[in-house]
Amino acid sequence: FDSNSINKYPFPSEQIPRLSVADPETYRLIKESKPVIITDTNLVGSAAKWDLNYLHENLGKGLFYVYTSNTNKFKYYNSNRAEQCKSFVNPTERHHVTFPQFLQMLKRCSCTDEKVYLQQILNDTVGTNIVDDFLQFNWDWVNKCKAAFGWGQLSSNLLLIGLEGNITPVHYDEQENFFAQISGYKRCILFSPDQFDCLYPHPVAHPCDRQSQVDLSNPDYKRFPKFRNVRPTEAIVGPGDVLYIPMYWWHQIESLLSRGLPPVTVSVNFWYKGSALPDKIEYPLTPQQRVSVMRNVEKMLAAALDDPDKVGGLLRSIVEGRYT
Numbered sequence: 492f493d494s495n496s497i498n499k500y501p502f503p504s505e506q507i508p509r510l511s512v513a514d515p516e517t518y519r520l521i522k523e524s525k526p527v528i529i530t531d532t533n534l535v536g537s538a539a540k541w542d543l544n545y546l547h548e549n550l551g552k553g554l555f556y557v558y559t560s561n562t563n564k565f566k567y568y569n570s571n572r573a574e575q576c577k578s579f580v581n582p583t584e585r586h587h588v589t590f591p592q593f594l595q596m597l598k599r600c601s602c603t604d605e606k607v608y609l610q611q612i613l614n615d616t617v618g619t620n621i622v623d624d625f626l627q628f629n630w631d632w633v634n635k636c637k638a639a640f641g642w643g644q645l646s647s648n649l650l651l652i653g654l655e656g657n658i659t660p661v662h663y664d665e666q667e668n669f670f671a672q673i674s675g676y677k678r679c680i681l682f683s684p685d686q687f688d689c690l691y692p693h694p695v696a697h698p699c700d701r702q703s704q705v706d707l708s709n710p711d712y713k714r715f716p717k718f719r720n721v722r723p724t725e726a727i728v729g730p731g732d733v734l735y736i737p738m739y740w741w742h743q744i745e746s747l748l749s750r751g752l753p754p755v756t757v758s759v760n761f762w763y764k765g766s767a768l769p770d771k772i773e774y775p776l777t778p779q780q781r782v783s784v785m786r787n788v789e790k791m792l793a794a795a796l797d798d799p800d801k802v803g804g805l806l807r808s809i810v811e812g813r814y815t
């Protein structure tokens with residue numbers, strides 16, 4: 492990848508540890524819900540041949556979700572919530588196209604400023620060769636991890652084909668994630684769940700629930716003063732690397748410019764439901780549990796007031812002059 496194309500951000504960051512699949516320390520970190528890059532898992536080794544030609548030949552005649560953005564940012568939003576929210580401007584557009592149409596869109600990007608991001612759940616609509624490659628993923632290793640850490644079921648594998656320069660802005664997911672890089676390089680910037688106060692997520696009822704309101708490339712310190720205190724940890728993942736993104740950990744993922752061709756990155760993620768709640772809650776709550784409590788309060792108040800816009804006023808009445 493082209494190292495001087497890496498965006499500069501106004502904060503120092505630590506490096507995410509890079510450990511071998513054979514190193515016991517790897518599993519200590521996963522057990523503690525800490526990010527780690529795991530090498531030599533061969534988790535998606537069978538997908539090493541997934542270049543655009545192979546994918547074109549074998550992904551099948553189905554339709555794929557391709558997002559377009561006229562900036563380089565692909566901020567997730569909940570489309571049915573977006574419909575209700577008049578003032579909301581969709582930051583990206585979703586298209587349902589065939590793979591050849593996606594390749595056409597890719598070509599056009601070089602002359603327009605538009606960016607594209609293919610995101611497709613790996614399911615049985617794909618061709619038989621892709622199914623074979625999928626079955627040859629290292630399920631033995633990943634199932635052992637699932638069992639060892641008491642994770643819930645695998646909820647989905649997303650195939651991601653992004654253009655270099657694409658940015659998925661800071662957000663958290665409520666699932667455990669083994670993020671497997673197949674081709675190209677991605678810079679992953681992570682923030683621990685206890686930095687919730689620095690990252691100012693949209694309200695839970697907002698279309699961009701779970702996404703930070705702060706633009707890393709242009710932070711608005713007036714609206715988000717605590718952003719100055721963020722302490723990111725980051726790493727660059729390349730082919731064969733697997734990044735463990737623990738549930739509730741904030742992450743921003745950037746597809747890096749590669750001198751080589753074609754200018755795309757390919758990744759597959761493995762989203763797992765979190766482990767079951769312990770039958771006995773320990774105190775103090777973990778940062779993840781605190782975020783979950785805040786989410787439940789916001790949801791409950793939005794329902795109780797029958798209007799998400801009234802939640803802030805009610806919370807201020809509760810807190811101001813009383814819980815300060």
Ligand SMILES: CC1(C)c2ccccc2-c2ccc(C[C@@H](CC(=O)O)C(=O)C(=O)O)cc21
Nearest residue numbers: 558565567608610651659664668670744760
């Ligand atoms: C940006 C995009 C295509 C998108 C658009 C609209 C709705 C959902 C999503 C979505 C979900 C996950 C990813 C993968 C990854 C980020 C990355 O690799 O860029 C990530 O965040 C994770 O694996 O947790 C990417 C996307």
Ligand SMILES: [Zn+2]
Nearest residue numbers: 662663664742
């Ligand atoms: Zn994510």
